[in-house]
Amino acid sequence: MYDLNSVTKTYVRRGHTVTALDDTNLEIPDNDFVAIIGPSGSGKTTLLSVLGGMLAPTSGNVFIDGESLYDLSIEERTALRSTKIGFVFQSFNLIPWLTACENVQIPLMLSGQSAERQRSRALEMLDRVGLADRTDHHPSELSQGQQQRVALARTLANDPQVILADEPTGNLDSETREQVMTYLNEFHRDGRTIIMVTHDAGTAAFAKRTIRLVSGVAKSIVSPEAA
Amino acid sequence: MKLQSMIWKELWQRPTPMLTSLLAVTLGVTALVAIQNITVFSERKIAGDMESLGANVLVLPPSVTLQDYYSADMHGHTMPEEFVTRLALARMPGVENLAPKLCVEASVDTIPVTLTGILPRSEFQEKAAWQGLSMLTNAVGSDRGCCATKADVGVDDDPNSLATTRTIQELGERDLILGRDVAAQLGSGVGDTLTLFDEEFEVITVLPETGTIDDGRIFAHLHSVQDLSSAGPVVNVIEIMACCEDAAGGLITNLSAELPDTRIITIAQVVETQVAVNGLMSRLSWGFFSILLLVGGASIASVMYANVTERRKEIGTLMALGASRNFVTRMFLGKATLLGLAGGLGGFVVGSIVAAVLGPQLLGVEVQPMPMLLGVGMATATVVAVAASFLPARRAAGLDPCLVFNDA
Numbered sequence: 001m002y003d004l005n006s007v008t009k010t011y012v013r014r015g016h017t018v019t020a021l022d023d024t025n026l027e028i029p030d031n032d033f034v035a036i037i038g039p040s041g042s043g044k045t046t047l048l049s050v051l052g053g054m055l056a057p058t059s060g061n062v063f064i065d066g067e068s069l070y071d072l073s074i075e076e077r078t079a080l081r082s083t084k085i086g087f088v089f090q091s092f093n094l095i096p097w098l099t100a101c102e103n104v105q106i107p108l109m110l111s112g113q114s115a116e117r118q119r120s121r122a123l124e125m126l127d128r129v130g131l132a133d134r135t136d137h138h139p140s141e142l143s144q145g146q147q148q149r150v151a152l153a154r155t156l157a158n159d160p161q162v163i164l165a166d167e168p169t170g171n172l173d174s175e176t177r178e179q180v181m182t183y184l185n186e187f188h189r190d191g192r193t194i195i196m197v198t199h200d201a202g203t204a205a206f207a208k209r210t211i212r213l214v215s216g217v218a219k220s221i222v223s224p225e226a227a
Numbered sequence: 228m229k230l231q232s233m234i235w236k237e238l239w240q241r242p243t244p245m246l247t248s249l250l251a252v253t254l255g256v257t258a259l260v261a262i263q264n265i266t267v268f269s270e271r272k273i274a275g276d277m278e279s280l281g282a283n284v285l286v287l288p289p290s291v292t293l294q295d296y297y298s299a300d301m302h303g304h305t306m307p308e309e310f311v312t313r314l315a316l317a318r319m320p321g322v323e324n325l326a327p328k329l330c331v332e333a334s335v336d337t338i339p340v341t342l343t344g345i346l347p348r349s350e351f352q353e354k355a356a357w358q359g360l361s362m363l364t365n366a367v368g369s370d371r372g373c374c375a376t377k378a379d380v381g382v383d384d385d386p387n388s389l390a391t392t393r394t395i396q397e398l399g400e401r402d403l404i405l406g407r408d409v410a411a412q413l414g415s416g417v418g419d420t421l422t423l424f425d426e427e428f429e430v431i432t433v434l435p436e437t438g439t440i441d442d443g444r445i446f447a448h449l450h451s452v453q454d455l456s457s458a459g460p461v462v463n464v465i466e467i468m469a470c471c472e473d474a475a476g477g478l479i480t481n482l483s484a485e486l487p488d489t490r491i492i493t494i495a496q497v498v499e500t501q502v503a504v505n506g507l508m509s510r511l512s513w514g515f516f517s518i519l520l521l522v523g524g525a526s527i528a529s530v531m532y533a534n535v536t537e538r539r540k541e542i543g544t545l546m547a548l549g550a551s552r553n554f555v556t557r558m559f560l561g562k563a564t565l566l567g568l569a570g571g572l573g574g575f576v577v578g579s580i581v582a583a584v585l586g587p588q589l590l591g592v593e594v595q596p597m598p599m600l601l602g603v604g605m606a607t608a609t610v611v612a613v614a615a616s617f618l619p620a621r622r623a624a625g626l627d628p629c630l631v632f633n634d635a
Contacts, residue, residue: 049629052547075551082549093544093631097240098233105228110549118228154548166632 001193002028007060020046022216033194035207043216044197053077082111086155090167092147094139100150101135107157125153145176165196169203181206234561248526255519256574256604262512264582266505268594284467285492305461321478324394326466331456333423343444344452347398403428404446407436424455524615531619546628559620567612571605
């Protein structure tokens with residue numbers, strides 16, 4: 001799936017060079033479930049951005065299914081994101097003025113699906129996450145857990161091969177967190193690759209393996225108990 | 228769901244700033260449509276009035292400033308009636324007919340009216356006969372080089388000819404001709420007797436509506452008006468029906484030579500003055516339009532920039548989900564297009580209503596909507612709105628999608 005070769009990403013902040021990823025090598029096979037943990041500023045979000053095709057590394061190569069991600073044009077990477085990659089965000093990032101159904105329709109619309117196909121697929125996905133009775137609700141009319149489930153349905157809409165999750169349970173209570181992780185596990189069992197950034201050891205425990213990032217380097221790899 | 232429906236839904240989520248911008252654009256188009264509309268219909272009316280007028284040269288006392296052709300005889304200045312006789316006897320090429328007028332204020336049953344003294348054609352024929360010129364077909368001037376005008380083809384014994392040709396063949400000393408409006412105001416008709424200056428007059432006809440100031444006037448024999456108002460043998464204006472441009476061109480020089488102590492005004496000058504005023508109005512309307520559209524454009528640009536800042540996370544999310552830069556640009560420019568079209572349409576509707584209301588009140592002009600201005604208004608407003616939104620849209624499209632992540 002992913003193959004990162006000597007990936008380095010540096011930023012210049014107020015005249016100082018900050019290294020977010022430092023000569024990182026990483027291989028993530030198909031249908032892996034990886035938790036990326038590490039302290040704040042260790043480069044977790046940078047890694048996720050690089051994997052999502054949204055942040056070109058300063059040096060090194062990122063391959064996805066054997067294709068060099070950053071040798072693609074911006075438009076090609078956008079199209080690839082639309083079809084191959086799904087995102088789950090900590091604060092859900094639902095569009096507040098669209099209904100649950102319309103939010104799920106967004107990736108389908110962006111990939112050029114017809115309006116009928118968009119709606120039927122969105123309803124199917126919302127049904128899958130147990131929100132068939134909330135399709136016409138706006139995000140503000142839903143609980144935090146329901147909003148994250150709408151976001152999960154949106155992630156699944158285009159049937160992506162890989163799901164990049166940024167602290168997917170960070171804003172949820174323990175009961176809802178369990179529910180969301182159960183869905184992610186389910187998606188993993190469907191054959192998808194899940195790459196999840198988290199601070200929470202309990203959430204990381206759901207993954208098949210954990211990568212610890214320290215100062216931009218994948219220094220230690222531990223093998224937690226798979227959920 | 229489509230891009231258009233997304234734009235529409237988003238627009239109604241944040242209506243206040245957008246409506247404020249829309250108002251500025253709408254006002255710009257309103258100003259243009261209203262003023263242009265009134266100007267165009269005013270010009271058409273003037274053209275129509277001139278067409279029906281017949282007279283195309285005015286002889287005025289030298290001190291008169293011509294502000295309005297129709298009220299050129301209401302200035303209070305006079306000149307000797309003898310000038311009329313001189314013009315009649317001069318038999319200048321191009322002069323088809325003369326219409327001297329004297330206007331005085333009078334009242335009928337305490338209702339104030341404007342009484343206008345006019346001289347019938349029969350008076351000129353008498354002068355011509357007395358001067359031994361009756362062998363000529365034209366009693367007033369020479370018809371050499373003349374073409375047919377309303378002034379010379381429509382004159383007959385019908386007193387209603389005054390409405391279209393400015394002349395009348397016969398008019399008794401105690402006859403009255405009423406304009407349409409004043410007849411309605413007085414409730415008088417043909418055969419009625421009205422008292423003016425303690426003398427009784429008989430209404431011989433009510434003129435058809437002309438749409439000019441004549442509708443509000445009472446016409447009587449010039450000499451009766453002179454006697455009863457104690458004005459003496461004077462007139463306020465001599466209208467000259469000159470027959471064609473060639474004759475009228477040389478005529479001005481001849482008239483000035485014959486009557487050096489007068490002011491000779493041609494209709495061309497009157498029209499040019501009016502057209503200049505209309506042109507000024509038209510340019511002003513474009514000025515208002517430009518200023519208000521600039522304000523509207525600046526307002527839209529400001530609102531769009533704020534919108535981009537406000538929606539950073541939303542835009543980043545869309546980009547993370549697969550929205551291209553082109554899609555984001557189209558989202559903002561689509562919104563601007565919608566605002567421009569709505570502003571143009573709104574401005575056209577409001578401007579047309581304003582013109583329809585103010586046209587008759589301010590200028591006495593009936594105004595109809597002009598579809599061409601709809602196209603101009605919508606196109607210009609849309610171009611301004613899109614141009615104003617271009618940089619904010621580019622900024623939105625250039626946002627870093629990484630900002631969607633928690634640490635970003």
